Amino acid sequence: xxxxDKVLSEHPFxxxxxxxxxxxxxxxxxxxxxxxxxxxxxxxxxxxxxxxxTHGLVTLDIHLPGKGPVTIQTLQEGEVxxxxxxxxxxxxxxxxxxxxxxxxxxxxxxxLMGKLEQNPELGFELMKRFSQVIVERLQAARLQLLDxxxxxxxx
Amino acid sequence: xxxxxxxxxxxxxHTHDTFTLEMEPADGNPAPYFQPGQFNMLYLFGVGEVxxxxxxxxxxxxxxxxxxxxxxxxxEALCNLKIGAQVGLRGPFGSSWPxxxxxxxxIVIAAGGIGLAPLRPALYHVLAHRERYGxxxxxxxxxxxxxxxxxxxxxKWRGLFHxxxxxxxxxxxxxxxxxxxxxxxxIPGARFDPFHTKAFVCGPEVMMRFTVMxxxxxxxxxxxxxxxxxxxxxxxVGFCGHCQYGPTFICKDGPVYPYSQIQxxxxxxxx
Amino acid sequence: MVDTKTLxxxxxxxQEKKTPxxxxxxxxxxxxxxxxxxxxxxxxxVGPTVREGVILYDELESPDELPIGWTDEQEAxxxxxxxxxxxxxxxxxxxxxxWKRFLFPPKHRLxxxxxxxxxFDIEEDKYDGPNYAFLGVRACELQAMAIQDNVFLGGDHVxxxxxxxxESALIIAVNCGKAGQTCFCSSMGSGPKAGTGFDLALTELIxxxxxxxxxxxxxxxxxxxxxxxxxxxxGKKEQKAAxxxxxxxxxxxxxxxxxxxxxxxxxxxxxxxxxxxVAEKCLSCANCTMVCPTCFCSTVEEMTDLSGDHAERxxxxxxxxxxxxxxxxxxxxxxxxxxxxxxxxxxxxxxxxDQFGTSGCVGCGRCITWCxxxxxxxEEARALRASDQGELQTGMQAEx
Numbered sequence: 078x079x080x081x082d083k084v085l086s087e088h089p090f091x092x093x094x095x096x097x098x099x100x101x102x103x104x105x106x107x108x109x110x111x112x113x114x115x116x117x118x119x120x121x122x123x124x125x126x127x128x129x130x131t132h133g134l135v136t137l138d139i140h141l142p143g144k145g146p147v148t149i150q151t152l153q154e155g156e157v158x159x160x161x162x163x164x165x166x167x168x169x170x171x172x173x174x175x176x177x178x179x180x181x182x183x184x185x186x187x188x189l190m191g192k193l194e195q196n197p198e199l200g201f202e203l204m205k206r207f208s209q210v211i212v213e214r215l216q217a218a219r220l221q222l223l224d225x226x227x228x229x230x231x232x
Numbered sequence: 233x234x235x236x237x238x239x240x241x242x243x244x245x246h247t248h249d250t251f252t253l254e255m256e257p258a259d260g261n262p263a264p265y266f267q268p269g270q271f272n273m274l275y276l277f278g279v280g281e282v283x284x285x286x287x288x289x290x291x292x293x294x295x296x297x298x299x300x301x302x303x304x305x306x307x308e309a310l311c312n313l314k315i316g317a318q319v320g321l322r323g324p325f326g327s328s329w330p331x332x333x334x335x336x337x338x339i340v341i342a343a344g345g346i347g348l349a350p351l352r353p354a355l356y357h358v359l360a361h362r363e364r365y366g367x368x369x370x371x372x373x374x375x376x377x378x379x380x381x382x383x384x385x386x387x388k389w390r391g392l393f394h395x396x397x398x399x400x401x402x403x404x405x406x407x408x409x410x411x412x413x414x415x416x417x418x419i420p421g422a423r424f425d426p427f428h429t430k431a432f433v434c435g436p437e438v439m440m441r442f443t444v445m446x447x448x449x450x451x452x453x454x455x456x457x458x459x460x461x462x463x464x465x466x467x468x469v470g471f472c473g474h475c476q477y478g479p480t481f482i483c484k485d486g487p488v489y490p491y492s493q494i495q496x497x498x499x500x501x502x503x
Numbered sequence: 504m505v506d507t508k509t510l511x512x513x514x515x516x517x518q519e520k521k522t523p524x525x526x527x528x529x530x531x532x533x534x535x536x537x538x539x540x541x542x543x544x545x546x547x548x549v550g551p552t553v554r555e556g557v558i559l560y561d562e563l564e565s566p567d568e569l570p571i572g573w574t575d576e577q578e579a580x581x582x583x584x585x586x587x588x589x590x591x592x593x594x595x596x597x598x599x600x601x602w603k604r605f606l607f608p609p610k611h612r613l614x615x616x617x618x619x620x621x622x623f624d625i626e627e628d629k630y631d632g633p634n635y636a637f638l639g640v641r642a643c644e645l646q647a648m649a650i651q652d653n654v655f656l657g658g659d660h661v662x663x664x665x666x667x668x669x670e671s672a673l674i675i676a677v678n679c680g681k682a683g684q685t686c687f688c689s690s691m692g693s694g695p696k697a698g699t700g701f702d703l704a705l706t707e708l709i710x711x712x713x714x715x716x717x718x719x720x721x722x723x724x725x726x727x728x729x730x731x732x733x734x735x736x737x738g739k740k741e742q743k744a745a746x747x748x749x750x751x752x753x754x755x756x757x758x759x760x761x762x763x764x765x766x767x768x769x770x771x772x773x774x775x776x777x778x779x780x781v782a783e784k785c786l787s788c789a790n791c792t793m794v795c796p797t798c799f800c801s802t803v804e805e806m807t808d809l810s811g812d813h814a815e816r817x818x819x820x821x822x823x824x825x826x827x828x829x830x831x832x833x834x835x836x837x838x839x840x841x842x843x844x845x846x847x848x849x850x851x852x853x854x855x856x857d858q859f860g861t862s863g864c865v866g867c868g869r870c871i872t873w874c875x876x877x878x879x880x881x882e883e884a885r886a887l888r889a890s891d892q893g894e895l896q897t898g899m900q901a902e903x
Contacts, residue, residue, distance in 0.1 A: 145406065148406065148408065224375065233662075234614060234625050234627055
């Protein structure tokens with residue numbers, strides 16, 4: 078378990094958390110690995126977990142009929158994959174796929190939720206961090222929406 | 233003030249609307265020396281004249297290299313040129329990336345779309361004098377993998393042990409094995425020392441705005457961030473008035489500015 | 504005239520010192536001889552004349568074509584010609600024309616290109632027009648010339664088209680005896696008395712005793728003309744009368760502009776909501792830029808003949824009030840009238856200092872008179888000052 082705590086403490090998402098908190102959170106966590114090309118989760122499936130990425134590259138894809146998967150965004154080491162587990166109906170919005178060999182710490186949503194219900198302070202802190210992630214994703218999506226490098230921009 | 237005749241000696245097609253022309257003076261003399269970041273005015277007989285940044289190696293002065301996107305009458309006509317065609321050229325004009333002053337610093341080059349073209353001479357210079365610089369990072373974002381400029385060179389630079397190259401695209405199909413997302417997302421993972429860094433940024437204004445914010449967030453001071461501005465330009469010598477940007481003329485005082493000099497203008501809309 | 508170097512040096516310091524030179528009196532009856540002497544020396548005279556209900560500048564053959572006995576009444580958005588009670592030759596203020604139309608014509612060719620066997624040859628246009636004698640140049644217009652000299656001759660690049668026209672021109676200034684309702688040259692330090700930058704300067708003296716001109720020499724070139732004229736000695740009385748003429752103009756000045764701290768005021772008010780109010784009136788018609796004697800913006804046009812073997816590049820006046828002015832692949836930077844008016848006014852009164860070391864405004868009042876909706880630069884400056892909050896207003900306050 079100590080190795081896991083160390084990995085958690087080094088991940089930017091848990092920066093500044095006390096050892097005791099990490100230990101508590103660690104009770105819901107286990108390391109996982111995905112081979113290149115392996116699907117991590119699929120759109121519409123129940124979202125019951127999230128991942129701290131420690132190695133590799135993950136694509137978030139949406140499947141367009143007739144076109145196949147289109148990548149909306151990639152996530153990598155140091156980032157968080159998945160926030161759909163936090164809110165009803167708790168279903169994944171995209172496909173997540175390991176583009177390369179990918180390692181992560183998987184957190185069990187139900188286990189974690191149970192701990193957060195009992196520890197609102199920690200719950201609030203974690204919510205703030207997830208909000209930050211969601212805001213960053215939203216900003217990035219907005220910029221992508223602008224199609225900055227389309228034909229109307231600099232020569 | 234008059235265009236000098238140049239001859240097109242090489243044409244490279246990059247994407248459906250982007251191409252590179254290499255041209256040398258028709259009289260056989262070497263092309264005038266230029267600084268990374270400067271631009272030339274290219275004149276096409278009977279069609280018109282446009283400002284185009286120089287994207288070649290400043291160490292090679294025999295010819296000028298221009299990467300051009302066909303978006304208007306003149307650039308579209310340039311796109312249809314054949315080898316041997318004659319082009320009028322005035323230049324070089326404008327300010328440059330401070331590659332000399334940046335010696336001893338880490339270098340972050342952040343490019344969006346065709347903004348990589350005016351930055352390439354700076355990268356050439358830095359790589360040619362690699363020992364004079366600290367860490368070197370190239371961050372490049374573009375629309376799709378098909379829009380990547382200088383793909384072979386990117387792969388070559390990426391293979392260098394002493395240079396970090398990160399590329400991202402806004403949209404991709406599954407045949408792309410790189411990152412997807414906006415270029416600003418590359419900054420947190422870039423390896424440089426914010427206190428000893430010169431950052432050169434070029435791309436659409438919105439991209440530069442967010443990139444500058446992200447760099448400042450990492451602690452890079454505004455006087456160490458340089459951006460390249462673009463406006464309508466007719467004469468390149470300060471007479472036509474078109475390229476005024478606040479109290480400056482982009483043709484003379486720019487296109488490259490320290491962000492600290494123009495940040496108050498950069499935040500003003502419709503300037 | 505003067506060589507370009509001294510032109511440029513003088514650019515920003517008109518009015519600083521009075522050129523020492525001969526002074527004399529030319530009777531109205533002998534005024535024809537000024538025309539004869541100028542013509543004999545090969546000059547084409549350009550001066551004020553009445554055309555289509557206004558006084559504008561055109562080539563003149565004789566003094567009879569001058570606006571004898573005419574004056575103008577001007578207000579914001581208004582210009583009316585009126586008869587004077589006397590037969591003054593220069594009894595008006597200024598019309599819609601300025602001398603820039605001769606030094607920097609509204610449309611002129613820059614070069615011609617001819618297609619050859621494997622490429623093209625370019626031949627630059629050299630000015631081969633007449634040597635102009637500009638007659639009736641007002642003090643504010645001398646200042647305007649000095650300002651344009653700075654633009655076209657004062658930097659690293661010299662505009663050959665402007666230079667050749669400028670160098671061959673002879674400048675005969677006329678001191679103002681009347682200021683218009685839209686004039687504010689005294690606020691801008693450019694008039695009403697001609698200080699430097701002329702070859703000859705006249706002050707028109709009309710009294711019950713007679714009609715004459717006090718002549719002042721400003722250069723060697725001017726002196727050559729002066730010496731050929733039937734000049735009488737001017738005494739203290741005539742000098743005093745000439746001073747009184749200028750003093751009267753000074754007293755009539757219809758507008759004022761408070762220039763104290765004006766540059767900084769404009770720099771910190773890019774986001775002042777007042778620009779919105781001006782924009783509601785402004786038609787973006789570009790009149791103000793066309794009549795302004797210092798506005799220098801231009802665009803170029805490429806022309807080809809039907810054979811496709813001959814191409815020409817022409818330069819013509821452009822205006823920052825047009826949408827095309829800031830067009831870059833896909834759109835214009837200054838989309839709103841608010842942004843375009845702000846650009847124009849801020850350029851005139853603020854950024855010009857940083858670009859060329861002087862104000863870009865000489866206080867001639869043309870932009871006020873010829874604005875179809877009567878927008879008044881001095882009023883707008885006053886309104887900005889009244890709503891100034893004393894600190895930088897920018898669009899995006901929040902930044903990391």
